[in-house]
Structure formats: structure tokens, C-alpha cells
Amino acid sequence: MKAIMNHRSIRKYKTNRIDDAILNEILLAGTRASNTGNMQVYSIVVTTDAEIKKQLAPCHFNQAMVTQAPVVLTFCADFNRFSKWCEQRKATPGYDNFLSFTTAAIDALLAAQNVCIAAEDKGLGICYLGTTTYTAAKIIEVLGLPKGVVPITTAVVGYPETIPELTDRLPLEAVVHREVYHDYSPDDINRLYAEKEAMPSTKQLLEENKKETLAQIFTDNRYTKKDNVAFSKAFLKVLHDQGFMNNEE
Amino acid sequence: MKAIMNHRSIRKYKTNRIDDAILNEILLAGTRASNTGNMQVYSIVVTTDAEIKKQLAPCHFNQAMVTQAPVVLTFCADFNRFSKWCEQRKATPGYDNFLSFTTAAIDALLAAQNVCIAAEDKGLGICYLGTTTYTAAKIIEVLGLPKGVVPITTAVVGYPETIPELTDRLPLEAVVHREVYHDYSPDDINRLYAEKEAMPSTKQLLEENKKETLAQIFTDNRYTKKDNVAFSKAFLKVLHDQGFMNNEE
Secondary structure (H helix, E strand, O other): HHHHHHEEEEOHHHHHHHHHHHHHHHHHHHHHHOHHHHHOOEEEEEOOOOOOOOHHHHHHHOOOHHHHEEEEEEEEEEOOOHHHHHOOOOOOOOOOHHHHHHHHHHHHHEEEEEEEEHHOOOEEEEEEEEHHHHOOOHHHHHHOOOOOEEEEEEEEEEEOOOOOOOOOOHHHHHHEEEEEOOOOOHHHHHHHHHHHOOOOOOOHHHHHHOOOHHHHHHHHHHHOOHHHHHHHHHHHHHHHHOOOOOOOO | HHHHOOEEEOOOOOOOOOEEEEEHHHHHHHHHOOHHHHHHOOEEEEEOHHHHHHHHHHOOOOOOHHHOOOOOEEEEEHHHHHHHHHHHHHHHHOOOOOOHHHHHHHHHHHHHHHHHHHHHHHHOEEEHHHHHHOOOHHHHHHOOOOOOOEEEEEEEEEEOOOOOOOOOOHHHHHHHOOOOOOOHHHHHHHHHHHHHHHHHHHHHHHHHOOOHHHHHHHHHOOOOOOHHHHHHHHHHHHHHHHOOOOOOO
């Protein structure tokens, strides 16, 4: 609980490596996560080699922490292992479809969060890299992921160099709906975003980016429609190429 | 760490309700999860009302725990709130595409796992319901989810009536790859699945289902190609209907 409530994304790491016993312990924590039908349709690629991390860096827009952190964990939806097992056991796997990708991605993400919480519980710091779905094709190439395997998220892990302040969150009522979904009125939106918009860091961002509203920094700079559309096409192509889009019998 | 390593899926619950303070604490733990650009593009629908749980039950194949457990949590990918905020702030949201769905689903799943671990840390039991993606259209109807919102997983939460044994997992080396992906040889598959296949429960399952191999129970009974294809089509239609498949500029 303490690890969960104290989570910060760590972006600067000490050079200290992670002891193998500790690394195995946090990976084992990943395998205790709930998963679909106990099929465990995910894989975790543990990259520590400087040369391979260097190849991964551009997949994550050359953020320094990819080469700086001692360990890069790439969490993958993986029906390759399970399907191979089926084929060796006189069973015909039917997992080359979008539902199976979704299932495997869910498994991978629950395992990822277990690994990250376990790491933080051991005094390590982590940072998720959302770039994974943007550049999945290149990651597949660098890590040699076969058909049936798609990277869904990445976390860097290591000992924190500096520990930042806890970041803000929307009030709980912004994300929680009681009984059924209650859609947001304009007043709700104003109230729920008021604290975030009033933060000194927001004022600073607006000045730096010469924008009128914080929302514009997201739509115009950080997460643009143009990028989202390009990444959507690329990621759907990856699902197709990795054999997860055979949605006909 | 203890909560993570002791996780069991709980399928039988006491009738005791969950105290509001405890429920809020575990939901708050959900909001501390890493999320994309601190946009928090997820929602959690907390259902405790007996009548609404009854409506949700068929969405989860009428598993008794949906009506029995005091709380049903439906975790949703949600770009509705964020897009409404953008529109009210002179910003044009570009989040009606597949990449944005993927981003929001990742956010929802990391939050879900935080909630579940926090619940277990408080002595509660949980069980994920993979049926959520199979019957998403019906869940959308029951919970009144607007465009931009897609349910991705569900967890029932309550006080365990009985605590089952820890379930088996594949050996760590089955899911962990060092540096890059190492594909599985036939010998690898035999070795990695040997323990699972030798379990007394496996022998019992084979007899009950009159099957030659455990893999056949998965491919022929539990997760069939026919179901997967039907659910793939249905879930892609949900993504389309909820406004996440506009992948052209």
C-alpha cells in the first residue's frame, strides 16, 4: 500500500545495477498477477545490455533513462508460447485474432503493474514508457519478437538518482462513477479540472508554450491528432503483421 | 509485496458490505497508478446496487460472484471526460482513434491492478472477469457508457468466504527472456509445461472432459476459435461504435 501511494515516475537513475536476486523477485511478483484462464499469455523481455538498450532508445524517442537505467523491461502480449504448446499437444490454437490480442495485452499489463509495485517496494524506481505502442514495429525488430508477440508497454527500472514530488491527480470523483456512468456537465468539467488548472506549474507551462489553455498543450503539442492517427495505423499494422487480425473463421 | 505474492482469485464472498472509507481508499490507490501524460484517461464504475448487479450478471455469463460480491468494479478506457475538457478549453481533441483507445485501456488496467492489490492489502478478495471484453456492448448499455468510453476489465471485490490454494504458474524462465526474445524449441515447451501437465488437477480435468491433452481443454472447450472470432468482431464493433476507430486524418 505504501509503495502504491508513494509512486513517482523516476526519470533519473543511479548507475548501480540491480542484484539478480532482487530482479528475479520482482519478476516473480509479475507472474502472481491475475491472468486469463491461467494461460499466462505474456512475456517480459529483460534488457540490461548497453548495446541493446542503445538500439531501444530511439523506440522511446531517445529519452535518456532508457540507456541510463540498468534494466529495461518490455512487456509483451504473447500467444506464441501458448500456441506452440497447443500445436505440440494435438490441439489447434485459435488465438490469431483481435480478442486474443486484447486478452494477452490485459495479462501483460496486470503483470507489468505487479512488477513495478514490487520494484518500488524494494526501493527501486520505475518509469513506464508509453512510446511502446507508437514504435512497436521497431521494438519487434530490436528484440526479435516472433509472430504472436506484440510489445504493449515498457518500464525502466533502477535506483532513483532524485525523487520528484508526488504529481497531482484529478479528485477521486472525477474518475469514479457510482452504480452507473454519470456523464459530465460543463460545470462538472470546470470543477474537476479547477485544481489542476490553478497549479503554478500550469501557469508556467502556458507561458513556456505560449498557449491560452492547458488542454491546448495536450491537443497541439503533446498528443496531437496527427500523431495519434499515424500511430493508430502503425499499431494496427503491427497487430496484422504479428498475426492478431484474422477475425474470420 | 505480501499482498502480491498471496493473490488468489476469490470466487465466493461473505455478504458483508465494504465500508465506504475502505472502498474510497482502494479507489484512491487506483488513481496513484502511472498513467499516460497524467491525463488519467480511465473511469471506474462502482456498482453495489443489487438490481444493477443483476443486470450485469449475464454480461459475465451469470457467474454467481457478480451478484454475491458486495462491489463490482468496471474499469473503462475513457477519453470522454478528457475530450469534453478539451472542447470547453478551446482545444480540439484528436482522441477518436485506435491508438487513443489503446492508451486509455493501458491507463485503466494499471489503475485496476492498483485497486486490486490495495483491496487485497486490506483483507478483501478480488476476482477479475475476462468476460468484460466479450460482452462490452451489453455492459455499455447497462452502465450507460457514452461515446469515448469502453469497458476493458471488471473486478468483483468483497470479503472472502473461502480462500483457495495458490494456483500454479509456469516457471519464471517460461515468461522471462534475457536481453532479447528467445523463441521456444519443442524441448523448451515440453520442459516448461511439464509441471503443469503433471499436476493431479490436470489428470482430473482430462478425465472429466474426456480429452487427451490439457491444451485441448483450452482450444476445444474454454477458449475456442469460434468464440474468439465472434468476440473479436463484437469488440471491434464496440470500438467503432464508441468512436475509437477514426484512423484517418
